[in-house]
Amino acid sequence: MTKYIIRRFLVFIPMLLAISAITYVMMVLLPGDPVTALIDPFSMQEGISQEYIDKQKERYGLNKPIPVRYVIWLGQLARGNFGYSFMTGLPVIEMIVGRLIPTLQLTFTALILGTVGGIVLGVVAALRQYSYYDYFLSFISLIGIAIPTFFLALIALFLVVLKVPLFPSHGWTSELGVYNLWDNIYHLMLPAFILSIELLATSTRFARTAMLEVMSSDYVTTARAKGLSEFWVIGRHAFRNALLPLITISTMRLPILFGGALVIEQMFAWPGMGLFAVRAMVNADYPVLMGVAFITALIVLVSNLLADILYAVVDPRIRTGD
Amino acid sequence: MPSRLVKGIWLGLVLTALSAVALACSTETEIVEVIKEVPVEVQVVKEVPVEKIVTQEVVKTVEVAGETVVVQKDVPVYVTVPKDRIVEVVKEVKEIVEVEKEVIKVVEVERAREEKVLKLRYKEAINHLNPFRSTSRPHGWAWNLMYSQLIFKDDIAGQWSPDLAERWEAAEDATSYTFYLRKGAKWHDGVEVTADDVVWTYNTALNPAINPRPQPLALIKGAQAVIDGTATTAEGIVKVDDYTVRFDQEFANALFYDKCCSLVIAPKHILGDVAEADFEAHPFHTSASIGSGPFMLDTAFVADVGWGVKANPDYFLGAPLLDRVTFEFIEPRDALFVAMQRGEIHGSTYPTLTSEMYQALIADPRFNVIGIQGSIMRSFMFHNEFEPAADFRVRQAFLHALDRRALIDAFWQGNGTPINTPFQNPAWCDCAEWDARYEYNPDKAKELLDAAGYDYDTVIHNKTYYVDRGDFFAAIQQMLAVVGIKMETVLQQGPAWVEDYYNKSDFELVFAGFGAPSDPSGWLDSQMSTAAQNGGRYGNEELEALIQAGKKGRTVAERAVPYRAIAEDFIDRMPFLPVFRQNEWWFKNNRWYQPVLDQAGAATSFATIEILPVFQGGAWNKYHPEQWDLKPIAQ
Numbered sequence: 001m002t003k004y005i006i007r008r009f010l011v012f013i014p015m016l017l018a019i020s021a022i023t024y025v026m027m028v029l030l031p032g033d034p035v036t037a038l039i040d041p042f043s044m045q046e047g048i049s050q051e052y053i054d055k056q057k058e059r060y061g062l063n064k065p066i067p068v069r070y071v072i073w074l075g076q077l078a079r080g081n082f083g084y085s086f087m088t089g090l091p092v093i094e095m096i097v098g099r100l101i102p103t104l105q106l107t108f109t110a111l112i113l114g115t116v117g118g119i120v121l122g123v124v125a126a127l128r129q130y131s132y133y134d135y136f137l138s139f140i141s142l143i144g145i146a147i148p149t150f151f152l153a154l155i156a157l158f159l160v161v162l163k164v165p166l167f168p169s170h171g172w173t174s175e176l177g178v179y180n181l182w183d184n185i186y187h188l189m190l191p192a193f194i195l196s197i198e199l200l201a202t203s204t205r206f207a208r209t210a211m212l213e214v215m216s217s218d219y220v221t222t223a224r225a226k227g228l229s230e231f232w233v234i235g236r237h238a239f240r241n242a243l244l245p246l247i248t249i250s251t252m253r254l255p256i257l258f259g260g261a262l263v264i265e266q267m268f269a270w271p272g273m274g275l276f277a278v279r280a281m282v283n284a285d286y287p288v289l290m291g292v293a294f295i296t297a298l299i300v301l302v303s304n305l306l307a308d309i310l311y312a313v314v315d316p317r318i319r320t321g322d
Numbered sequence: 323m324p325s326r327l328v329k330g331i332w333l334g335l336v337l338t339a340l341s342a343v344a345l346a347c348s349t350e351t352e353i354v355e356v357i358k359e360v361p362v363e364v365q366v367v368k369e370v371p372v373e374k375i376v377t378q379e380v381v382k383t384v385e386v387a388g389e390t391v392v393v394q395k396d397v398p399v400y401v402t403v404p405k406d407r408i409v410e411v412v413k414e415v416k417e418i419v420e421v422e423k424e425v426i427k428v429v430e431v432e433r434a435r436e437e438k439v440l441k442l443r444y445k446e447a448i449n450h451l452n453p454f455r456s457t458s459r460p461h462g463w464a465w466n467l468m469y470s471q472l473i474f475k476d477d478i479a480g481q482w483s484p485d486l487a488e489r490w491e492a493a494e495d496a497t498s499y500t501f502y503l504r505k506g507a508k509w510h511d512g513v514e515v516t517a518d519d520v521v522w523t524y525n526t527a528l529n530p531a532i533n534p535r536p537q538p539l540a541l542i543k544g545a546q547a548v549i550d551g552t553a554t555t556a557e558g559i560v561k562v563d564d565y566t567v568r569f570d571q572e573f574a575n576a577l578f579y580d581k582c583c584s585l586v587i588a589p590k591h592i593l594g595d596v597a598e599a600d601f602e603a604h605p606f607h608t609s610a611s612i613g614s615g616p617f618m619l620d621t622a623f624v625a626d627v628g629w630g631v632k633a634n635p636d637y638f639l640g641a642p643l644l645d646r647v648t649f650e651f652i653e654p655r656d657a658l659f660v661a662m663q664r665g666e667i668h669g670s671t672y673p674t675l676t677s678e679m680y681q682a683l684i685a686d687p688r689f690n691v692i693g694i695q696g697s698i699m700r701s702f703m704f705h706n707e708f709e710p711a712a713d714f715r716v717r718q719a720f721l722h723a724l725d726r727r728a729l730i731d732a733f734w735q736g737n738g739t740p741i742n743t744p745f746q747n748p749a750w751c752d753c754a755e756w757d758a759r760y761e762y763n764p765d766k767a768k769e770l771l772d773a774a775g776y777d778y779d780t781v782i783h784n785k786t787y788y789v790d791r792g793d794f795f796a797a798i799q800q801m802l803a804v805v806g807i808k809m810e811t812v813l814q815q816g817p818a819w820v821e822d823y824y825n826k827s828d829f830e831l832v833f834a835g836f837g838a839p840s841d842p843s844g845w846l847d848s849q850m851s852t853a854a855q856n857g858g859r860y861g862n863e864e865l866e867a868l869i870q871a872g873k874k875g876r877t878v879a880e881r882a883v884p885y886r887a888i889a890e891d892f893i894d895r896m897p898f899l900p901v902f903r904q905n906e907w908w909f910k911n912n913r914w915y916q917p918v919l920d921q922a923g924a925a926t927s928f929a930t931i932e933i934l935p936v937f938q939g940g941a942w943n944k945y946h947p948e949q950w951d952l953k954p955i956a957q
Contacts, residue, residue: 030818031814031815031817031818031821031822034817053534053825055530059599085625087450087625088450088607088608088625089450089602089603089607089608090603095625098624154656157656157657157660158660161660162660162663162664165664168664168666169660169661169666170650170652170660170661170666171650175439175648176621176630176648176649177620177621177622177630266654267656267657269650269651269652269657271624271626271627271651275653279625279626282815282816282817283817284817
């Protein structure tokens, strides 16, 4: 197992290099650059001096060829330096760390809500197959899959923020710069729930299918024939085996959750990586964009590795290599 | 068993859901201002005259403070005398009760004052608070609250008003301007603001490596040398004494106030020694900004999250009424609208909402919508080298093809007036006649196109940064299609548009919002001058000479000569196609008292939105922020 994990980590290196190279090329090919991003097209009363533009381009190294710029960036990264934001002049890693916590808080809460909730509901639906519960849950989960996250966010803003003011409309906390855990959790609840809905719905469907499949397998019939109580049959024999595909789904959803977080963070002004990345893209802030892409890729790769490890924990056959 | 399991799971779910609802409900769910009644224990120490009780059994004469008191046996006598008059305590006195101080505990009920926090939303890309790199509206808000200028455009008085300079004067021949700074004005760290700060700020602002927009300051004598890098200070910026600064001009002009006085003064004692290369990355621009304005940086600036300022009790015009102002980054209009309705946000630094949202705010007595006199021209501009539109009759036809009134009514809530010239000043514009000239007339448009030999197969590509106005451009395309002009719109993000328009001059047609100042020199400098980007490539030697001549006019009449020549050329040749001039509609919660906006009456419909005048394109949000207030919620 240890060898397996080390091997997987080594595979990460070329993967990260490839991801960073592709991201870099795509990014610099976008129209606009950080210097022109400094000019607000609306307030164009006074001209920007060409000298300033040229000097700034030279300062940011934008006058060098793209491959040279990429190699310089890579060299700095190897030394642990993610560079400095073109827009703020602050170290990128410092800015990312500040944004990573809200994003991880949002995505992992959504992941847990979606996975645990989905499994519970899916198992219930499977055990009550063709009952009203089953039909109701199937209907609700189909709606959850079909409706886009941004639309759900809009509905939630209208219903439970504006009409019935149960939740705050935006932000990480009520007071800018003042952190309070309970206030933070209060602000987290709605965006995390909205973000989790799609995963919740998908997990429910998958859990139901997996559970139904397992319930009709021979070893479950054997377990029942042995006279085991239904609780043990379901809990120990059926549920554990049904978990395998669900682990795959949940961990593979993590990158999608990161993508969904981008929309949710915008809608609820949640100060996370998604919002940060969008603004960096609009401002053509390359060091920040590269930093965000790199960290996100790393998180996704690590989560895939975690999925494999979890597989081994749940299924002993994988551990022993059967 | 399964049924028990299922019930158990359901029970768990229900309990979880109930807990979540309880948690949600336990927190304040609606914004209610709470006036706390706080018992305050006040210890009042009351000084009372000393009471001396003297009891004696024998008749005796006692000297008390020079007075003779006769007492008889068994007849107690009580004498009250001030303590300081007692000169002797006699031995015969058996009992002396002395009360010197009486402590009374008073419990008073006081109305504790709730902190006044004005919450504003911003949405534009703002990444620093560098006073020399102001590029968008939120910067203006930061400067107005935290910094001071020499003088500011006072929209209520309709004139320049004192800020750091308590008085100022222009030389009779308009070749120099002198500013007298108020004494006692301090930076937020307590250091006094002096002429050294002003001189350093203006010289630094001329350095193009630090300030991307030094050109307006080129009016100052010797400024161009600093801009060109051949000098480090301009000879025309003169410190007369610690509280007086004189600006000698390159040539006599009347534009100095307008072009130069909006610069915020920065602290030399903090930034003066920072190397040019380190300037932009200096923490001053994010977490350590220090100004001399009514508010001080409170919550360090975090790009796209927010920042906050707190009252400066030592502000030279008096301590602000508000305790704090916070700026929170909210991008979607829907979220902003909900936050406004919830009272979580009191206003916005960017005033665009949908028609429905404006209507909802107008209908709600908690809010008001206020118009600020038209300062934006929504306009097209053809590239001068775009061959299919090289004939000016094509440009005229373009405007004849557009039903601008219908477009304004359908897509801009009726908020706008069609205009044909950017020179909206009667001194150099026959505005009534000119603005009526290119009326909606598709037949006339076709005639002009035919006369110009227009190639109807041409597809004109229109680049714009109005990414959320696709419906507006679709309608324009349909109107143009009626007369045979094919247009496609390319929606671009701001930086991409700026690069194509300003840097590369790579476009056929652009649509943008341009400022509409009363004096056009700034607009001409940035859009048409060959000394600047000259994005549309219309600038030429002849036009440049007129632009420079306009700057040198000392009076309106003198400036009118070159400006009128430019305006007459523009109204015929139409290198710039204004579609309409627009008033900006601001909205705010009525709890927020803002002296300029609060002059407007309550709007009851789009038609009754009051339009407030501005002074020379002044910024209403610069008007005495120390007077802004947050009224209590009506009970």
